[in-house]
Amino acid sequence: MKVVVMSATLEVDKLSEFFGHCSVLHIPGRSYPVKEIFCNLLSPRDTGSSAYVTEAVKVTLDIHLNEPEGDILVFLTGQNEIEKACDLLFKKAESIDYRYEVHDRSIEGLLILPLYGSMSTDQQKRIFLPAPTGIRKCVVSTNIAATSLTIEGVRYVVDSGFVKQLNHNPRVGLDILEVVPISKSEAMQRAGRAGRTSSGKSYRLYSKEFWEQCMPDHTVPEIKRTSLTxxxxxxxxxxxxxxIRFPYLDRPEERHILEALKQLYQCDAIDRRGHVTRLGEFLVQFPLPPNLTCAVIKAASLDCEDMLLPIAAMLSVENVFIRPGDPQKQKEAELQHQELSSQVGGCNDFATLLNIFEQCKTSKSPSAWCQKYWIHWRAVKSAFSVEKQLREIISKLKQLPDFPKETFEGSRTEILRRCLCAGYFINVARRSAARTFCTMDGHGSIVYIHPSSTLYNQETRLEWIIFHDVTVTSKIYVRTVCPVRYEWVKDLLPRLHQIDAYELSSVAREEVTEEEITKWKHKEDLKRQCEISEDILNFFPVPTTVVFLPKPEYEM
Incomplete structure (x- = not known):
């Protein structure tokens, strides 16, 4: 058998060495020369700034006014930034006098098109259509246009130098989406888009100093920046x-490995010795994060996996909600999304995803249903496929004699939320003050409910919540949120503090001694005795004795 590894941006030497110095073939692409220009508008001190959005607009307009015909491709980080840039470009373009201000007299207008993942398929297709005669096309896109597709006619690239990337944030203890500088190899990939059909230019907003100090040679591998559970x-x-000493192609930091072991222990996927439990053997069968898999297995043990499997599938694909840039259409989309949420009580984002999945699947025309409710049909279609795969896995596991079986009497809504607690107790937060919440995982991070959540503006009515993921902009936001009761998680929360990550260092190296196990058991016994004593004191309160002392002689 032969294995061929292909990539445009891979670290070739490192991979070749890992595979025993295997042979490397370089296949040159058919590309035209691209002139790379450093605009010096962003310096190293701008790494945490959003100034790249307005600077990208200025450079784009300068290209439109002064460069010959040819389409423009602008790289930004996400939907909000793209929509903001498109609005600014549209307002500026409206005031251009094409008789005097434009260098190339054959250009008579500017067609501005956004491109990001949550757009409908029809909207995304527009970028591939040629612009009308005399009109220059300007596509403002996420990184999707750098690797996944080629847009004909692009001669100018505007590179902001930033990308949204999933990183593990030790301060929060979670994987979060952050805006970070791109790598030099990514910058080269972006620049190459200007030379697909003819010679072109790549305008880099940043300085040479930014290139050298802030941009790594290659993208940091995912194994070194995300959860390792x-x-x-x-x-x-x-x-x-x-x-710890496993020969990884890219060795992650030891603290990330220990943190992953801690989370696996909290989920009961491994025991104190680091051995995989039976639950851990079940978890590894699923192409899902362990916390989500725990919720699925809990549901299956109660014979209600029909609720959790669609949710797990919907959380495994791209964002299903279409949020158009046009204010009028955006308002219309929000009303339709609110209707879908209100159909299941209007207070549970997980239940809203389940509702979308079920309604779309049972509709006579799923694509038309999605169009009506501003839902991404391609994403939901992918979720159907994922759900089928997950159902096959759970069906096989349920046939095993030792698969857990439980019973519970309660409403469908309560069962759903309790199953979610079984997996997401690591992502529990309690309301702190006003509209803020404090995570209960030991980090004590202050978080806010994201505006896209159906629970946004309902914060003061909530006490405890669980959430699926986190994103960071000016604040730390939690997304896909569900309210829970304290009694549902009170027995699970102590697991978050039973063991410190660094106590698992010997587990990571398979060096656990009997002495360590004995010490740990002794520590647990002491903790249990303290809890019992506290419960006894709470149950049998110490009577209060009031003692009347004689007044001092000097008092009158």
Missing amino acids: SVILTLKCLSVHDV
Whole structure:
């Protein structure tokens, strides 16, 4: 068998060395020369600034006014930034006098098109259509236009130098989407888009100093910047117990490995010795994060996996909600999304996803239904496929004699939320003050409910919540939120503080001694005795004795 690894931006030497110095073939692409221009508008001190949006607009307009015909491709970070840039471009373009201000007299207008993942398929198709005669096309896109597709006619690229990337944030203890500088290899990839059909130019908003100081040579591998729980559990199930000294292609930091072990222990996927539990063997069967898989298995044990499997599938695909840039259409989309949420009580984002999945699947024309409710049909279609795969896995597991079986009497809504608690107790937050919440995982991070949540503006009515993921802009926002009761998580929360990540250092190297196990058990027994004593004191309160002392002689 032969294995061929292909990539435009891979670190070739490192990969070749990992595979025993295998042969490397370089296949030159058919590209035209691209002139790379550093605009010096962003310096190293701008890494945390959003100034790249307005600077990108200025450079784009300058290209439109002074450069010969040819379309423009602008790279920004996400939907909000893209919509803001498009609005600014539209307002500026409206005031251009094409008789005197434009260098190329054949250009008579500017067609501005956004491109990001949550747009409908029909909207995305517009970028591939040629612009009318005399009109220059300007596509403002996320990184999707750098690798996943080629837009004909692009001769000018505007590179902001930033991208949204999933990173593990140790301060929050979660994987979050952050705006970070791109790598030099990504910058080269972006520049190459200007030379697909003819010679072109790449305008880099940043300075040479920014290039050298802030941009790594290659994109930091995902294994070095995101949660390792699934990776470590897979290694453990493959009998690779020394997960510290395992020969990774890109070695992650030891603290991230220990944090992953801690989370696996909290989920009961491994025991104190680092051995995989039976639950851990179930978890590794699923192509899902362990916390979401725990919720699915809990539901399956109650014979109500029909609720959790669609939710798990919907959370595994791209954002299903279409949020158009046009204010009028945006308002219309929000009303339709609110209707879908209100159909299931208007207070649970997980239940809203389930409702969308079920309604779309049972409709006579799923694509037309999605169009009506401003839902991304391509994403939901992918969720149908994922749900089928997950259902096959859970069906096989339920046939095993030791698969857990439980019973519970309660409403459908309560069962759903309790199953979610079984997996998402790590992502529990309690309302702190006003509209803020404090996470209960030991980090004590202050978070806010994201405006896209159906629970946004309902914060003062909530006490405890669980959430699926986190994003960071000016604040730390939690997304896909569900309210829960304290009694549902009170027995789960102590797991978050039972063990410190660094106590698992020997587990990571498979060096656990009997002495360590004995010490840990003794520590747990003491903690349990303290809890029992506290419960006894609470149950049998100490009577209060009031003692009347004689007044001092000097008092009158």
